Amino acid sequence: MVEPVLPSFRSRPQGGGIPPIDQRAVFTAIVYVLTSECAWRYLPPTFGVSPATAHRRFSVWTASGVWRRLHRVVLDETGARGELDWSSVTADAASVRAKKGGPLTGPNPADRGKAGSELHVLTDTQGLPVVVGVSAANVNDVQALRPLILGIPAVRSRRGPRRRRPDKVRADKAYHSAGYLAWLRERHITPRIARPGVESSERLGRRCWKIERSISWLFGYRRLTVRYGRKGSLFLAFLGLAAVMACYKKLVKVATRDTVLARGRTVRRGDSPRINPGVSGMGDWCGGPALWGRNGTGNRNRSNR
Numbered sequence: 001m002v003e004p005v006l007p008s009f010r011s012r013p014q015g016g017g018i019p020p021i022d023q024r025a026v027f028t029a030i031v032y033v034l035t036s037e038c039a040w041r042y043l044p045p046t047f048g049v050s051p052a053t054a055h056r057r058f059s060v061w062t063a064s065g066v067w068r069r070l071h072r073v074v075l076d077e078t079g080a081r082g083e084l085d086w087s088s089v090t091a092d093a094a095s096v097r098a099k100k101g102g103p104l105t106g107p108n109p110a111d112r113g114k115a116g117s118e119l120h121v122l123t124d125t126q127g128l129p130v131v132v133g134v135s136a137a138n139v140n141d142v143q144a145l146r147p148l149i150l151g152i153p154a155v156r157s158r159r160g161p162r163r164r165r166p167d168k169v170r171a172d173k174a175y176h177s178a179g180y181l182a183w184l185r186e187r188h189i190t191p192r193i194a195r196p197g198v199e200s201s202e203r204l205g206r207r208c209w210k211i212e213r214s215i216s217w218l219f220g221y222r223r224l225t226v227r228y229g230r231k232g233s234l235f236l237a238f239l240g241l242a243a244v245m246a247c248y249k250k251l252v253k254v255a256t257r258d259t260v261l262a263r264g265r266t267v268r269r270g271d272s273p274r275i276n277p278g279v280s281g282m283g284d285w286c287g288g289p290a291l292w293g294r295n296g297t298g299n300r301n302r303s304n305r
Contacts (some may be wrong), residue, residue, distance in 0.1 A: 001077070002027055005069040006061065021053055029054045031245070034238055037222035046054065062233055067240035074247045075130065075155045082158035083251075083254050085125035088168035090211040091175060093120045093150055094219070095126030095137045096227055104232030119239060121218065122148040124166075127210035128250055129218070129243040134236045141174040146183065161284075168192050170175050170207050173199070218242045 006027075008257070009020045029047040032038065033054070043051040062065070078084055098115045108116035116137035122130050125185040126166040135144060154162035169184055173194045184191045192207075219225055221242040227235050 002070060005066055005073060007064050020050055025049050026054055026057045030058050034221050034223045034241055039064050058236065060235040067229050067237050067244065069214060071240055071244050071247070072153050074244055074251060075153060078128065078247060078251050079155040079157055081254055083250065084128065084155060086163055086166050088170050089122055089127050089130065089166040090170045090208060091122050091145055092171065092208065092211045092215060093118050093141045093144065094215050096225060098227040100228065102230030104134050104136055106138035108137035117235065119146060120144040121215055123211045123214045127214040128216055128247050132243045134232060134239060139259065142177045142180060145175050145180055163188065172208060197202050214246070218248050221245070
């Protein structure tokens with residue numbers, strides 16, 4: 001899934017120069033930085049990639065929109081299997097501290113006015129992140145609702161054309177606004193947003209617990225817990241890659257379940273696919289689609305024999 005969306009390497013017309021680094025090794029190093037909160041300069045040499053090369057390639061891929069396209073590919077594969085629930089989407093946000101400031105940062109009212117960034121997430125009914133965004137910590141949550149809705153990509157469906165419009169939008173009281181409610185109704189989307197002074201806060205957890213779980217999934221990638229870099233685009237890229245990984249894990253579980261059922265076996269409740277971790281924990285998932293190449297190693301069906 002990853003290899004087709006990466007920019008192709010172009011050799012120098014005059015020849016010579018340093019041979020290109022394996023893109024799979026670079027991608028594995030980037031995922032390691034995302035999951036381990038490792039600083040670029042402390043990247044282990046076992047990946048075969050220097051810290052400068054990994055950071056430079058990460059910046060180039062970010063500028064070319066690789067993570068957005070990769071997220072779209074994973075969502076298309078998930079939607080083609082009928083695993084995206086468009087009956088409703090849920091919006092929520094969480095703030096993180098920005099150590100060095102920079103773009104997309106502002107005084108966080110929940111952190112004694114220290115510099116921070118806000119992570120905005122829009123998920124489907126099951127909690128899969130469909131759209132993610134970053135803003136300053138002092139931006140109201142409701143201001144991110146319109147960009148999140150407009151940012152929903154046209155995703156493949158099991159039957160029929162691509163779809164990008166949900167039936168309902170759910171959110172807490174921070175997203176209540178008469179103007180935005182009217183805007184949603186104009187787009188034929190039913191708002192299910194809690195009204196201040198009307199709905200009780202004790203009842204919000206019946207619907208919003210799934211997006212809280214999704215945000216905890218994203219914060220499981222430790223690079224997102226604290227923003228260390230100054231460039232907001234790179235922090236957004238890490239958030240997009242974390243959303244890709246969350247959707248990919250769901251896709252692998254579905255593919256593994258379908259593979260087991262096709263073989264006539266019984267899937268017990270609570271079973272999960274086995275992982276053969278590689279250097280960075282990005283090993284092949286047995287029975288599921290490979291995130292890199294055909295089966296994660298570039299060889300056909302070697303891991304499934």
